[in-house]
Amino acid sequence: MAPPVSGYKLNNNGIPNFEDLPLRPTDPHYSAWGLYGEKDELGTLNRLTDERVAAAAKDEIKTGRRISLNWPLDAQPQQSFFxxxxxxxxxxxxxxRVVNDDVWTFNSQVSTQWDGLxxxxxxxxxRFYNGVTMxxxxxxxxxxxxxxxTVNGIHxxxxxxxVGRGVLVDYHSWRLAQPAADLKPYDPFKSDAxxxxxxxxxxxxxKTEVKFGDILFIRSGFTATYPQKTDAELSAYRAVVPHHFGGVERSEAMLRWIWxxxxxxAGDQPSFESWPAPPDSPHILHEVLLSGWGCPIGELFDLEKLAAYCEAQKRWSFFVVSEPCNVPGGVASPPNILAIF
Known part of the structure; x- marks a missing residue:
């Protein structure tokens, strides 16, 4: 575990400035180990204070409309990526007796998932979050x-x-509305950033305002495009190792914005950032977010119904309730997630 850290200043949001990362010069790049204590396993979820969650519920829940963001567990029925x-x-x-049981078997990351620490x-x-080793x-x-x-487990x-305020960035719809000549090509099945x-x-x-502590969702177009692919096309994509997926850019500016x-x-793609990462890249978001900050990364979220409802309401913020599975020592989990308006 990372030892206690001191000597840094907190800004108005109660966190160190991005420029102060890492908090100790001997820790990995951009890390915030020790910020919430040497045995902390919540990371940036510490930002979801009772007061912040209560304010989000009051401001965002108006109609009671609920929308699931869970892709079916069998959405990849024969083969899966990775x-x-x-x-x-x-x-x-x-x-x-006239009674049924059933048994489910699956990888916790084969469908909609939170990547754990x-x-x-x-x-x-x-090293994992707070200096934890294999x-x-x-x-x-x-x-x-x-x-x-069970250290750093999903439990x-x-x-x-x-649980808190969610915001959707409907990049897929925004991009389709832009003049094609103004944008570089973007393909969810290529390493486009x-x-x-x-x-x-x-x-x-x-006209969506971002607030500190928000839960970010990015609709890149992966789950909108996936059903249009033939089985042969999907098999061809899976045959390329490492796989190639679009996602957010790997940059210091992106890291700063998230921090x-x-x-x-979270996003609708198999990898939140564009993948694969270049060798020795200092901006692999999975490293910094999960192991540096303890920030959950969501992947393969089904944002199609959410995007349609947000567009109809002209409102892209909502209340989020997600209950990861209580698996001691779990690596990842289905999110069991609802957006509530």
Whole structure:
């Protein structure tokens, strides 16, 4: 675990300025280890204070309309990207009673997911959030009778959930409305990057204000495009290793924007940032967000119905309720998420 850290100043939002990262010069780039204590497992979810959540509920819940953001667990029925175990269901007759049970088996990242703090480490330093090692994760806790450790597990997020004000950046709709000559090509199935300036232009066009502690959702067009692909096309994409996906740009400016505003980030694509990352890139968002800040990354969120409703209402902010599965030591989880208007 990272030792306590001191000597930094907090700004008006109660966090260090981006320029002060890392908090200790010996820690990995941009990291905020120790900000919430050496044993913290919530990271940027600490920004979702009771007061902030209550204010979001008061301001955002007006009609009671609820929209699920969960892609079906079997949305990739035969094969999945990243060779993850697809969803299977065993339906069991409980004869002679007229009763059924079922058993589900699936990789926690095969459909809509929150990436947890055990998922992706700083690759060079081989450290997860707050300095946790692979040995810490795969070891046993001698103080708990030799049970497997649960450090940085997804269960820590289940206690209070990921709940607060959400904002949708409907980049896909915004992009389709722009003159083609003004934009570079963007394909969700290529390593194309979404510039920060485009996300900000989309927010401005929507007249959507971002508030500190918001939960960010970006509709890139992946789940809108996926159903249009044939099985042969999808197999061809999966055959390319590493896979290629569009996503937000990997830049210091993007990192600064996320640090200064959000408690969690999510998108409809398989990788939140464009993928694959160049070798030795200092701006791999998975490293910094998950292992540097403890910031949840959501992927494969189904934002189609949400985008349609936001457009109809001319309102792209809402209340978010997400309850990750309570799996001690879990790496990731379906979000079980609703947007409430």
């Amino acid at each position: 060779s993850r175990h697809v969803f299977t269901q065993s339906l069991i007759r409980k004869s002679p 055990r998922h992706y480490a700083y690759q060079r330093e081989e 040995e810490d994760i795969h070891g046993v806790n001698d103080e708990d009778g030799g049970k497997k450790t 820590a997020w289940a206690e209070q959930g990921i 979404i510039p920060l300036e485009h996300l900000q232009a989309c927010l401005a066009a929507q 200064e505003h959000f408690s969690a980030v």
